[in-house]
Amino acid sequence: MSQYVLRRLLIAIPSLxxxxxxxxxxxxxxxxxxxxxxxxxxxxxxxVAAALRAKFGLDDPIYLRYLRWLAAMAQGDWGFSFVSxxxxxxxxxxxxxxxxxxxxxxxxxxLLIAIPVGVFAATRPYSIFDQIANTLAFIGFSLPTxxxxxxxxLVFSITLDWLPFVxxxxxxxxxxxxxxxxxxxxxxxxMVLGLFQAASMTRFVRSAMLDVIRLDYVTTARAKGLxxxxxxxxxAMRNAMIPVVTLVALQMPAIFGGAIVTEQIFxxxxxxxxxxxxxxxxxxxxVMAVTFVFACLVVLFNLIADVLYGWxxxxxxxx
Amino acid sequence: xxxxxxxxxxxxxxxxxxxxxETWRRYRxxxxxxxxxxxxxxxxxxxxxxxxxxxxxxxxxxxxxxLEGPSLAHPFGTDDLGQxxxxxxxxxxxxxxxxxxxxxxxxxxxxxxxxxxxxxxxxALGHALMxxxxxxxxxxxxxxxxxxxxxxxxxxKAVFGPxxxxxxxIVLVIGGLRWMPVARLVRAQFLSLREKDFVEAARALGASPxxxxxxxxxxxxxxxxxxAGTIDVAAxxxxxxxxxxxxxxxxxxxxxxxxxxxxxxxYLDIAAHWALFPGGAIFIAVVAINFIGDGMRDALDARRVI
Numbered sequence: 111m112s113q114y115v116l117r118r119l120l121i122a123i124p125s126l127x128x129x130x131x132x133x134x135x136x137x138x139x140x141x142x143x144x145x146x147x148x149x150x151x152x153x154x155x156x157x158v159a160a161a162l163r164a165k166f167g168l169d170d171p172i173y174l175r176y177l178r179w180l181a182a183m184a185q186g187d188w189g190f191s192f193v194s195x196x197x198x199x200x201x202x203x204x205x206x207x208x209x210x211x212x213x214x215x216x217x218x219x220x221l222l223i224a225i226p227v228g229v230f231a232a233t234r235p236y237s238i239f240d241q242i243a244n245t246l247a248f249i250g251f252s253l254p255t256x257x258x259x260x261x262x263x264l265v266f267s268i269t270l271d272w273l274p275f276v277x278x279x280x281x282x283x284x285x286x287x288x289x290x291x292x293x294x295x296x297x298x299x300x301m302v303l304g305l306f307q308a309a310s311m312t313r314f315v316r317s318a319m320l321d322v323i324r325l326d327y328v329t330t331a332r333a334k335g336l337x338x339x340x341x342x343x344x345x346a347m348r349n350a351m352i353p354v355v356t357l358v359a360l361q362m363p364a365i366f367g368g369a370i371v372t373e374q375i376f377x378x379x380x381x382x383x384x385x386x387x388x389x390x391x392x393x394x395x396x397v398m399a400v401t402f403v404f405a406c407l408v409v410l411f412n413l414i415a416d417v418l419y420g421w422x423x424x425x426x427x428x429x
Numbered sequence: 430x431x432x433x434x435x436x437x438x439x440x441x442x443x444x445x446x447x448x449x450x451e452t453w454r455r456y457r458x459x460x461x462x463x464x465x466x467x468x469x470x471x472x473x474x475x476x477x478x479x480x481x482x483x484x485x486x487x488x489x490x491x492x493x494x495x496l497e498g499p500s501l502a503h504p505f506g507t508d509d510l511g512q513x514x515x516x517x518x519x520x521x522x523x524x525x526x527x528x529x530x531x532x533x534x535x536x537x538x539x540x541x542x543x544x545x546x547x548x549x550x551x552x553a554l555g556h557a558l559m560x561x562x563x564x565x566x567x568x569x570x571x572x573x574x575x576x577x578x579x580x581x582x583x584x585x586k587a588v589f590g591p592x593x594x595x596x597x598x599i600v601l602v603i604g605g606l607r608w609m610p611v612a613r614l615v616r617a618q619f620l621s622l623r624e625k626d627f628v629e630a631a632r633a634l635g636a637s638p639x640x641x642x643x644x645x646x647x648x649x650x651x652x653x654x655x656x657a658g659t660i661d662v663a664a665x666x667x668x669x670x671x672x673x674x675x676x677x678x679x680x681x682x683x684x685x686x687x688x689x690x691x692x693x694x695x696y697l698d699i700a701a702h703w704a705l706f707p708g709g710a711i712f713i714a715v716v717a718i719n720f721i722g723d724g725m726r727d728a729l730d731a732r733r734v735i
Binding site for chain 2: 125128136137248249252253254256261263268360363364366370371374385386389390398400401404405407408409
């Protein structure tokens with residue numbers, strides 16, 4: 111198992127390098143140049159501008175520039191944010207926990223809804239419950255997160271006045287009140303993200319479960335006289351989860367996309383809203399770094415999925 | 430009829446229907462898909478012919494009718510400048526639907542090309558292309574979409590004008606980040622089809638690889654591509670609306686559905702209709718297209734018995 115995890119780790123490195131290469135090429139191909147202002151500034155003589163360009167290596171061949179950028183990123187030198195007046199890595203580390211908290215709770219909610227509903231629907235295919243669950247799931251993943259977010263605000267904040275619609279990091283309360291406020295303000299963003307995820311996950315769970323439930327070993331388990339719950343939970347579910355894990359990992363990029371939108375709607379100070387605000391204020395080092403962090407998170411979650419995969423199906427880790 | 434013995438087995442056979450008629454017969458079974466097809470057609474007709482019927486300009490500012498709810502003069506109400514929301518939604522719907530279709534076309538063309546190349550090559554090229562596909566699948570799409578638009582929008586704006594430049598950019602970027610599922614489907618189909626006897630026969634008759642692909646393999650691989658393409662239209666509409674909703678899509682004076690929501694979100698408490706109508710339009714378009722895709726799956730997957 112540990113050898114399998116190590117092998118997966120080694121496979122993740124080329125994909126990280128590939129992603130960083132894609133990002134760097136995008137940046138290099140983009141029009142515009144950090145020194146374009148110098149070229150048009152009459153107070154800077156052309157030879158000074160040329161010397162500066164040479165000093166920062168802007169005229170070097172592209173592979174040299176890529177290697178230098180990669181080395182700097184690997185050493186934690188992520189640049190300086192001109193708008194926030196602080197180092198980019200510090201800025202991102204400040205914002206990252208909030209994003210992970212919201213995404214993590216949303217995923218948890220999605221799993222808590224999708225697994226029971228999907229399994230229950232699969233044990234009674236084409237029943238009324240199955241049809242209702244299917245239709246709701248269809249509607250759920252056709253509703254874009256930005257619209258559900260606005261609907262939630264309209265219903266729960268404006269009409270009913272139950273929940274706050276702006277997320278604050280400095281709640282003016284202590285003790286148990288602080289915890290309650292913290293949970294209250296996270297309810298809507300987590301619901302929006304979690305329900306969207308739950309919709310597509312329910313479909314995955316249902317179809318994976320339907321495939322497994324027809325197999326002979328499940329019939330054998332029933333024939334041995336085991337109860338329905340035990341057959342489903344102990345025998346069928348573990349195997350049904352294998353394709354689900356893959357599909358959930360493939361969904362990760364979409365989850366981060368949804369997180370950007372929800373952070374923007376509810377003004378959550380995470381890295382998603384940081385990305386939007388730095389795009390609007392032309393803060394290139396932050397934009398690049400946040401995009402790269404998102405890419406790293408996707409690779410990380412793929413890695414976790416691979417490890418889970420090995421645990422669910424021991425045959426895979428032996429290969 | 431039950432219990433009757435038929436004179437000959439051939440009498441039981443259905444009359445030979447053309448494949449398209451058979452497809453339609455299977456599609457019709459999915460009631461929601463049929464309803465969705467009509468809904469989508471109605472929506473397309475509304476945005477295409479709407480301006481000829483509803484002749485209110487999208488830029489008529491009328492401060493005496495600010496943030497009004499639905500009325501006879503303004504069926505969908507007005508925004509903070511007193512502009513007619515119905516007229517703006519008709520205009521924006523054209524863009525949203527056009528972006529969806531064009532981005533789907535880009536995704537399907539790129540995906541089919543890469544999938545076909547990977548499916549036909551027996552060497553390193555196939556592996557390299559699949560590695561590229563997997564790499565693209567693990568890219569965080571929305572951040573990358575935002576990054577690309579941030580970096581390239583000024584350049585394209587200068588060449589093609591503000592609206593045309595952004596349209597080309599958004600279509601290329603959304604399509605360019607959504608071709609991977611199509612490529613995988615096409616490759617999987619090609620890997621099994623290229624070993625089939627009828628392709629072998631064509632090869633034995635001296636058909637060039639290009640002819641084998643275009644005449645024999647591709648027509649048989651088209652079903653899953655149509656299904657994936659349908660779903661892609663919905664995904665592209667959501668992607669475009671998301672960009673506009675974040676304020677990074679089309680220029681502010683172009684009222685796409687996402688942009689209307691972006692403008693409306695600060696007035697939710699006093700003018701909820703402003704957000705509900707465009708949001709509802711996005712939802713109806715997306716849910717209808719998804720149901721059509723579901724119906725297509727029933728209709729085109731020959732192995733599925735319905």
